Amino acid sequence: MNLMYVLALLVPVAFVLGWWASRQVGARRSGAEVSELSSDYFRGLNYLLNEEQDKAIEVFLKLAEYNRDTVETHLALGNLFRRRGEVDRAIRLHQHLVSRPGLSDAMKTVALLELGEDYMRAGLLDRAEALFSDLVAMDAHAPSALRHLIAIYQHERDWHKAIEHARRLEVMTGEDEAPMIAQFYCELADRSRQHGARAEARDYLHQAFECQPDCVRAFMLTGRLQSEDGHHVEAVTAYEAAVAADIAFTPEILPPLLNSYAHSQQMERAEGFLRSMLERYHGVSPVLALTHLYRQRDGERAAIDFLTTQLRLRPSVRGLMALIDATMDKIEGEARENFLILRDLTKKLLEGQAMYRCSRCGFGAKAHHWQCPSCKSWSTIRPIHGVASE
Amino acid sequence: MRLLAIIILLIFIAAGIVLGALNADLVGYDLAFARVKLPKGAALLGAVVIGWLLGGLTAWLGVSSRQRRQHRQQSRADKKLPAQP
Numbered sequence: 001m002n003l004m005y006v007l008a009l010l011v012p013v014a015f016v017l018g019w020w021a022s023r024q025v026g027a028r029r030s031g032a033e034v035s036e037l038s039s040d041y042f043r044g045l046n047y048l049l050n051e052e053q054d055k056a057i058e059v060f061l062k063l064a065e066y067n068r069d070t071v072e073t074h075l076a077l078g079n080l081f082r083r084r085g086e087v088d089r090a091i092r093l094h095q096h097l098v099s100r101p102g103l104s105d106a107m108k109t110v111a112l113l114e115l116g117e118d119y120m121r122a123g124l125l126d127r128a129e130a131l132f133s134d135l136v137a138m139d140a141h142a143p144s145a146l147r148h149l150i151a152i153y154q155h156e157r158d159w160h161k162a163i164e165h166a167r168r169l170e171v172m173t174g175e176d177e178a179p180m181i182a183q184f185y186c187e188l189a190d191r192s193r194q195h196g197a198r199a200e201a202r203d204y205l206h207q208a209f210e211c212q213p214d215c216v217r218a219f220m221l222t223g224r225l226q227s228e229d230g231h232h233v234e235a236v237t238a239y240e241a242a243v244a245a246d247i248a249f250t251p252e253i254l255p256p257l258l259n260s261y262a263h264s265q266q267m268e269r270a271e272g273f274l275r276s277m278l279e280r281y282h283g284v285s286p287v288l289a290l291t292h293l294y295r296q297r298d299g300e301r302a303a304i305d306f307l308t309t310q311l312r313l314r315p316s317v318r319g320l321m322a323l324i325d326a327t328m329d330k331i332e333g334e335a336r337e338n339f340l341i342l343r344d345l346t347k348k349l350l351e352g353q354a355m356y357r358c359s360r361c362g363f364g365a366k367a368h369h370w371q372c373p374s375c376k377s378w379s380t381i382r383p384i385h386g387v388a389s390e
Numbered sequence: 391m392r393l394l395a396i397i398i399l400l401i402f403i404a405a406g407i408v409l410g411a412l413n414a415d416l417v418g419y420d421l422a423f424a425r426v427k428l429p430k431g432a433a434l435l436g437a438v439v440i441g442w443l444l445g446g447l448t449a450w451l452g453v454s455s456r457q458r459r460q461h462r463q464q465s466r467a468d469k470k471l472p473a474q475p
Contacts, residue, residue, distance in 0.1 A: 003417060003430060007437045014441025021442075022449035101463060 041073075053084055071097060071107045078114055087122040094118055109140035116148060125152050136168075143173050150180075151376065159184045159191075182212035183370060183378040189221050193228075201225060214245040216253075217370055217379065223256060232264035240273065248382045250277065251285045251355075252368055258289055267293065283385060284316040291322060300326060321346045356381045406435060 040059055047056035060077045074097050081090035094115040098108060112131055119128035129152050135145035146169040153162035163184045170177045189204035202225065208218040219242035226235035239257035243250055261270035271293060277286040287310040295303035304326050311319045324343045331339055354364030359382055361375035369381050410431030418427045428436070 003433070007433060010434065010437040011441040011444075014438045015445035015448075018442035018445025018447075019449045020445070022446040023453075026449070026453050 044076075048080075053080055056080060057084075071103065071111070075110065075114060078118070082114075082118055082121055087118055091115065091118045091122065105140075109135060109138065113141050113144060116145070120148060120152065125155065128152060143169060146172065154184075154371070154376065157187070159188045178211040179215070180378055182208040182215040182218060185211065186215065186217045186221055186370070189218070193221070193225060198225060198229070216242050216246045216249050219245055220249075220253060220256075223260065227256065227260050227263070232260045233266070235260040236264055236266060236269070243277070247281050250281050250283060251383045254285050254289050258292075267297065278310075282314060283383065284314060284319045287311075287314065287316075287319060288322055291326075295326075317346055317349055321350065353384075355384060357384050358382075406431070409434065 040062060044056045044059035047053070047059060057077065057080050060073055060080065074093055078090045078093040078097070081087070081093065094111050097103065097111040098115060103111070112135055116128045116131035116135070119125070119131065129149065132145040132149045132152070136142050136149065146165050150162050150165050150169065153159070153165065163181055166177045166181050166184065169175070170181075185204045185208035189201040189208065192198070192201035192204060201221070205218050205222055205225075208215050212218070219238050223235045223238035223242065226232070226238055236257065239253050239260060242253050243257070258270065261267060271290070274286045274290045274293065278290070287307065291303045291307045291310075294306050304323070307319065307323050307326065311323060321343065324339055324346065328336070328339055328343070354366060356365045356368055357363065358365075358372040358375060358377070358380050360377045360380045361372060363372055363374035363381070364384075365373070365381060368383075371378050372380050410429070413430035413434075415430060416427045417430050417433060418425060419433075
């Protein structure tokens with residue numbers, strides 16, 4: 001009878017021990033899987049860092065098959081696909097993530113944000129807009145969603161909506177978006193000006209100045225409006241204010257400014273202003289403008305003397321070309337032939353040069369853009385200062 | 391750690407042999423459909439082995455059924471994937 005008690009006690013004790021041992025073995029095995037996953041993860045990361053995206057995708061795909069619950073791996077894969085231009089795969093992956101049952105709300109909104117970016121990359125702007133609007137309405141990743149929405153409205157040139165969302169972003173993040181909003185108002189003003197709605201254009205410019213009192217573009221547009229209306233004295237004032245606001249835009253401002261000086265017959269004021277510019281601005285544009293002014297007023301000799309003196313102080317290919325053009329008529333024979341060769345050479349040198357560069361992304365451009373075509377930032381494209389350019 | 395496990399295992403084997411030798415006399419069991427006679431040591435060992443196996447089996451069944459359920463849910467989610475735009 002005693003033996004039966006012992007046996008009855010032994011069976012449950014052995015049961016518990018067997019159950020515990022089995023759990024221990026299972027835990028150890030899953031631990032091995034985790035470490036295998038970790039090693040794969042780091043291998044994928046290594047490929048990414050080495051810019052070997054094909055191999056990284058292969059590793060991450062394998063990783064995603066191992067552990068279908070790893071949302072982060074899927075998100076990384078989707079990003080990789082999008083970066084490689086395989087937008088359709090990225091969209092399918094992110095859609096799959098969004099439709100996954102049991103996914104936490106936080107992860108679902110991240111996947112939605114990624115999906116919106118996929119749509120943007122694929123050019124499906126209406127779908128992206130709907131997604132980002134939903135995210136903003138849900139107050140999930142709202143600043144990022146708002147930034148994407150602003151980018152979409154900029155692309156669609158829907159400046160009113162861009163302004164509305166930029167203001168919301170400003171309130172949400174506390175960051176100063178006023179310079180960007182001023183640019184949007186300038187876009188609206190320019191559009192109104194082109195359509196002949198001059199009062200509306202002035203109203204938009206007024207709002208641009210309210211956002212950014214020293215907005216160069218708004219000053220330039222004001223000058224242009226005044227000049228087109230025949231108010232050249234006011235145009236001169238606006239252009240001079242534009243130079244004072246940001247001297248870097250001098251090459252853009254000088255041609256219309258000189259035109260307004262000429263129309264308002266204020267050549268003395270023009271000379272004084274350009275002289276003061278020589279001290280403040282180290283580019284060649286004011287020198288060329290003054291040379292032109294002296295040629296008209298004092299004759300070719302005075303212009304050449306001034307240009308020669310200035311070129312010694314600030315050597316420039318554009319200045320050299322102006323000097324060659326000015327002296328060409330006075331030279332004959334073999335020297336003239338040599339000058340022609342030199343002029344062609346400098347012309348070709350200038351033709352291949354980027355005259356402007358984005359101070360944010362380094363994008364080089366031959367013409368001026370208010371919004372960088374590459375990084376889409378505003379008012380960052382500026383003239384390049386150097387011997388071959390400004 | 392492994393050496394300690396081997397030593398403990400050897401101690402248990404030795405204890406089993408000793409217990410088996412000391413309890414070699416037969417004991418009868420009535421299992422309702424059959425009557426068996428077993429040595430006392432074998433009965434003890436059998437109880438331990440059966441309990442251990444039942445415990446391990448229960449734990450394994452619990453884990454594997456949970457994994458199967460998750461896998462089925464995942465497959466259903468895959469089938470519901472929306473069409474490619």
